[in-house]
Amino acid sequence: MLMAALFCLAAALFLGQGPAQAAGSALSKADEQCLGCHSVKGLEKKLASGETLSLHVDGTAFVQSVHNMIGCDVCHRDVTLENHPPLKKKIASIRENSLALQKVCRSCHGAIVKQYEVSIHATLSQKGNASAPVCTDCHNAHTAKSKAAYDAPTGAPCSNCHYPVFEAYSGSVHGQATLACSSCHSAHDVSAAAAEDKLKNACSGCHPDALPAHKTWLPNSERHFEAVSCPACHAPKAKRKVDLRLYDAAAQKRIAEKEGVPQFESRARSADAKGAGLDAMALHSLLREFNRDEKDAKTTLRGRLEVSTGVEAHQLVRKTQAIRDCAKCHQKGADPFQSVTVSIVGPDGRPVRYGAQKEVLNSIISVDSVGGFYAIGGTRIVLLDWLLALAFLGGISVPVGHLTLNWLFRRYAKRISGKEDS
Ligand code: HEC
Ligand code: HEC
Ligand code: HEC
Ligand code: HEC
Ligand code: HEC
Ligand code: HEC
Ligand code: HEC
Ligand code: HEC
Ligand code: HEC
Structure with a gap:
């Protein structure tokens, strides 16, 4: 490395021709001197962590970058031509270096830094997750170009870390x-x-006519949009399942784990002594645990039919291939109801899930707690199966069939819930 340093010193001082000059830019003399050494390929430094930090800066790319008007010294205040290279800055690891250097972005891109700070990526990074991206994992400060941050063919920068999602996504309609x-x-x-509200709003932002379009064939589309995720119908090859979410009926939102005192998994595990997945009794006692802390019992469950993995959520296809067949869900033993999880929102905003037995959906014990989600495919849905069969066999035209069904179903729903629907 000493050799390399000496070589580039020579390049800078004696040849006087940095690559930046070759590219014909108006870089300052000081910047050219920096590049005189740093544009040499292979210039690197061993860190305390044992990692090797590259000190190479591609001068030509820098000249073409959005930051070419900014002197090296603006972002690297602690490094000057006077103190440097003799200055041997202690750098613990590549990650520490990135965390320290990304702070400079704030002085010019304050608004973006603010957005980033509330992201899941920043939250995880603050908690010490070294795989969560900081600014410079997605943008190279020396080569960033205008509006070229996302590359559709390779999915960069997101695909660098979410490759399976990108792979599924690249074949999708989007x-x-x-x-x-x-x-x-x-x-x-x-x-x-x-x-998921944010994601759903994104969908309707680009597809404002989606809801009215579904209403022409799907009874109570609003209810379906609530209880069925969009990919559950639009990614027809995906495996589907039911997620029962712990839900605060009073505040009308999902229950989140209390900061610092995660309870869900330990409570679920102790309710599920056999480790076979929560059965109806276990689910009942889990809910009782959650309601013990509250003045009035308001922790309940909300069912949602969704695809089994986040990767599958990206395999959306053309509408002609989407699931339209009511029987895929509204039939005794329909497959989405064969796999059940119970979930809470974890401390970082990601769901924490625990397996449950499929029988919880139609057990009489969970009738109360699984309110707002008719256990389709179970005993309680026999009436709907029957109505559907009748509608189709009877050859009632589809729209009329749906209206009738809808009406009958509502009456039935009232009967089992014992109250008016909203
Ligand atoms: C004479 C060659 C030379 C010049 C000119 C030079 N550098 Fe360096 N630079 C080096 C070497 C060698 C190292 C590695 C030093 C070490 O091992 O700690 C280095 C390290 C660095 C580092 C990593 C942090 C550190 O201290 O190790 C940064 C950032 C840096 N240089 C930026 C600059 C900037 C900005 C300029 C212009 C103001 C500049 N360099 C000019 C050779 C040079
Ligand atoms: C817009 C701010 C910005 C400008 C301008 C800039 N840099 Fe950097 N530079 C950074 C950031 C941020 C990193 C850390 C990248 C990372 O996280 O890996 C970095 C990393 C480096 C490194 C690697 C060592 C280290 O500490 O990571 C060198 C060497 C370096 N820059 C030299 C230069 C030189 C020479 C110039 C001028 C030609 C320059 N930089 C211009 C922001 C800048
Ligand atoms: C001294 C001010 C300054 C600093 C510090 C700075 N930038 Fe910039 N940045 C600019 C300017 C000026 C532009 C070009 C004008 C624009 O598009 O906003 C720019 C543009 C960008 C762009 C491209 C914008 C586009 O239009 O696509 C990205 C990406 C970017 N900066 C990232 C960073 C990152 C990451 C850091 C921290 C490592 C950083 N910048 C630090 C001033 C700065
Ligand atoms: C997870 C990857 C990722 C991280 C982390 C990230 N960016 Fe970006 N950034 C992007 C992408 C992708 C774009 C392209 C714009 C888009 O697609 O909306 C972009 C666009 C930009 C732009 C130009 C567009 C604009 O909105 O003005 C700037 C400037 C920028 N980022 C700066 C930053 C800074 C500063 C940080 C750190 C606080 C940062 N980015 C962190 C991925 C990232
Ligand atoms: C440097 C690696 C890295 C890059 C680049 C990156 N991410 Fe992430 N991302 C993570 C990590 C780590 C997590 C935490 C969850 C995990 O481990 O998968 C995460 C989480 C997420 C989540 C939340 C996942 C959940 O379970 O709810 C989304 C959404 C996401 N990233 C989208 C993106 C997008 C969009 C981009 C590109 C603009 C991107 N990421 C770029 C590392 C990265
Ligand atoms: C119960 C299954 C199901 C659910 C849930 C569902 N869709 Fe659809 N969607 C379909 C089917 C089937 C079609 C094709 C209808 C047709 O043949 O025109 C369709 C059509 C569409 C279309 C094309 C509309 C047009 O103009 O023709 C869009 C866009 C769409 N859906 C978006 C969504 C979004 C966004 C969501 C979630 C909020 C969603 N869908 C939920 C089954 C569903
Ligand atoms: C059309 C909208 C859309 C686009 C574009 C999109 N996603 Fe997603 N993403 C979603 C939806 C919807 C979910 C699932 C939400 C849920 O769990 O219900 C999701 C979930 C995720 C997750 C969490 C996965 C998990 O395991 O739970 C990650 C990570 C992610 N997306 C990354 C990406 C990346 C990377 C890209 C680009 C290659 C991308 N997304 C493009 C809509 C999108
Ligand atoms: C940024 C805008 C944008 C967002 C956000 C978006 N889409 Fe799309 N969507 C498109 C475009 C563009 C197409 C392709 C239209 C084409 O090629 O005909 C498309 C196509 C579709 C199709 C196929 C429609 C057909 O006619 O076959 C479905 C289904 C769909 N999107 C569902 C969704 C869902 C679900 C979400 C949210 C998770 C979503 N979209 C978010 C822009 C968007
Ligand atoms: C991907 C699975 C799926 C498909 C496909 C599907 N549904 Fe549903 N449907 C559900 C779920 C889940 C609910 C929510 C039950 C609840 O409200 O708890 C529901 C609710 C209903 C309800 C009761 C709505 C209300 O008013 O409360 C009716 C009626 C219904 N579906 C009829 C249909 C018909 C007719 C079709 C075919 C055109 C269809 N569904 C397609 C999953 C599906």
């Missing part, structure tokens, strides 16, 4: 339309996917 990941997740204030 991937083929070269939509960026950020069109649904945003680039900087990325939320945990469990905050």
Whole structure:
């Protein structure tokens, strides 16, 4: 490395021709001197962690970057031509270095830094997760170009860390339309996917006519949109399941783990002594545990039919292939109801799940707690199965069939819940 340093010193001082000059830019003399050494390939430094930090800066790329008007010294205040290279700065690890250096972004991109700070990525990074991206994992400060942050063919920068999602996504209707990941997740204030309202709003932002279009064939589309995730119908190859979410009926939102005192998993495990997945009794006692802390019992469950993995949520296809067949769900033993999880929102916003036995959906013990989600495929849905069969066998035209069904179903729903629907 000493050799390399000496070589580039020579390059800078004697040849006087940095690559920056070759590219014909108006870099300051000082910047050219820096590049005289740092544009030499292979210049690197061993860190305390044992990692090797590259000190190479591609001068030509820097000249073409959005930051070419900014002197090296603006971002690297602690490094000057006077103190340097003799200055041997202690750098613990590549990650420590990135965390320290990304602080400079704030002085010019304050608004973006603010957005980033509330993201799941920043939250995890603050908690010490070294795989969560900081600014410079997605943008190279020396080579960043205008509006070229997302590369559709390779999915960079997101695919660097979420490759399985990218792979699934690239074949989807959106991937083929070269939509960026950020069109649904945003680039900087990325939320945990469990905050699905944000994602749903993104869908309707681009597809404002989706709800009216479904209403022409799907009874109570609003209710379906609530109880069935969009990918559950639009990713027809995916495996589907039911997630029962702990829900605060008074505040009308999902229950989140209390900061610092996670209880869900330990409570679920102690309720599920056999480790076979929660059965109806276990689920009942889990809910009782959660309600013990509250003045009035308001922790309940809300069912939602969704695809089994986050990867599958990206395999959306053309509408002609979407699931339209009512029997895929409204039939005794339909497969989405064969796999059940119970979940809470974890401390970082991501869901924490625990397996449950499929029988909880139609057990009489869970009738109360699984309110708001008719146990389709179980005993309680026999009436709906029957109505559907009647509608189709009877050859009632589809719209009329649905209206009738809807009406009958509501009456039935009232009867089992013992109260008016909202
Ligand atoms: C004479 C060659 C030379 C010049 C000129 C030079 N550097 Fe360096 N630079 C080095 C070497 C060698 C190292 C590695 C030092 C070490 O091992 O700690 C280094 C390290 C660095 C580091 C990593 C932090 C550190 O201290 O190890 C930064 C950042 C840096 N240089 C930026 C600059 C900037 C900005 C300029 C212009 C103001 C500049 N360099 C000019 C050779 C040079
Ligand atoms: C817009 C701010 C900015 C400018 C301008 C800038 N840098 Fe950097 N530089 C950074 C950041 C941020 C990193 C850390 C990248 C990372 O996280 O790996 C870095 C890393 C480096 C490194 C690697 C060592 C280290 O500490 O990571 C060197 C060497 C370096 N820069 C030299 C230069 C030189 C020479 C110039 C001028 C030609 C320059 N930089 C211009 C922000 C800048
Ligand atoms: C001294 C001010 C300054 C600092 C510090 C700075 N930038 Fe910039 N940045 C600019 C300017 C000026 C532009 C070009 C004008 C624009 O698009 O806002 C720019 C543009 C960008 C762009 C491209 C914008 C586009 O239009 O696509 C990215 C990405 C970017 N900066 C990232 C960073 C990152 C990451 C850091 C921290 C490592 C950083 N910047 C630090 C001033 C700065
Ligand atoms: C997870 C990857 C990722 C991280 C982390 C990230 N960005 Fe970005 N950034 C992107 C993408 C992708 C775009 C392209 C714009 C888009 O698709 O919405 C972008 C766009 C930008 C732009 C230009 C567009 C604009 O909105 O003005 C700037 C400037 C920028 N980022 C700065 C930053 C800074 C500063 C940080 C750190 C606080 C940061 N980015 C962190 C991925 C990221
Ligand atoms: C440097 C690696 C890295 C990059 C680049 C990156 N991410 Fe992440 N991302 C993570 C990590 C680590 C997590 C935490 C969850 C995990 O381990 O998968 C995460 C979490 C997420 C989550 C929440 C997942 C959940 O379970 O709810 C979303 C959404 C997400 N990233 C989207 C993006 C998007 C969009 C981009 C590109 C703009 C991107 N990420 C770029 C590392 C990265
Ligand atoms: C019960 C299954 C189901 C659910 C849930 C569902 N869809 Fe659909 N969707 C379909 C089917 C089937 C079609 C095709 C209808 C047709 O043949 O025109 C469709 C059509 C569409 C279309 C094309 C509309 C048009 O203009 O023709 C869009 C966009 C769409 N859905 C978005 C969504 C979004 C966004 C969600 C979630 C909020 C969602 N869908 C939930 C089954 C579903
Ligand atoms: C059309 C909107 C859309 C686009 C574009 C999109 N996603 Fe997603 N993403 C979703 C939805 C919907 C979910 C699932 C939410 C849920 O769990 O209900 C999701 C979930 C995720 C998760 C969490 C996965 C998990 O295991 O739970 C990650 C990570 C993620 N997306 C990353 C990406 C990346 C990377 C890209 C680009 C390659 C991308 N997304 C593009 C809509 C989108
Ligand atoms: C940034 C805008 C954007 C967002 C956000 C978005 N889409 Fe799309 N969507 C598109 C585009 C563009 C197409 C492709 C249209 C085409 O090629 O005909 C498309 C196509 C579709 C199709 C196929 C429609 C058909 O006619 O076959 C479905 C279904 C769909 N999107 C569902 C969703 C869902 C679900 C979400 C949210 C998770 C979502 N979209 C979010 C822009 C968006
Ligand atoms: C992907 C699975 C799926 C498909 C496909 C599906 N449904 Fe549903 N449906 C559900 C779920 C889940 C509910 C929510 C039950 C609840 O409210 O708790 C529901 C609710 C209903 C309800 C009661 C709505 C209300 O008013 O409360 C009716 C009626 C119904 N579906 C009819 C249909 C018909 C007719 C079709 C075919 C055109 C269909 N569904 C397609 C899953 C599906």
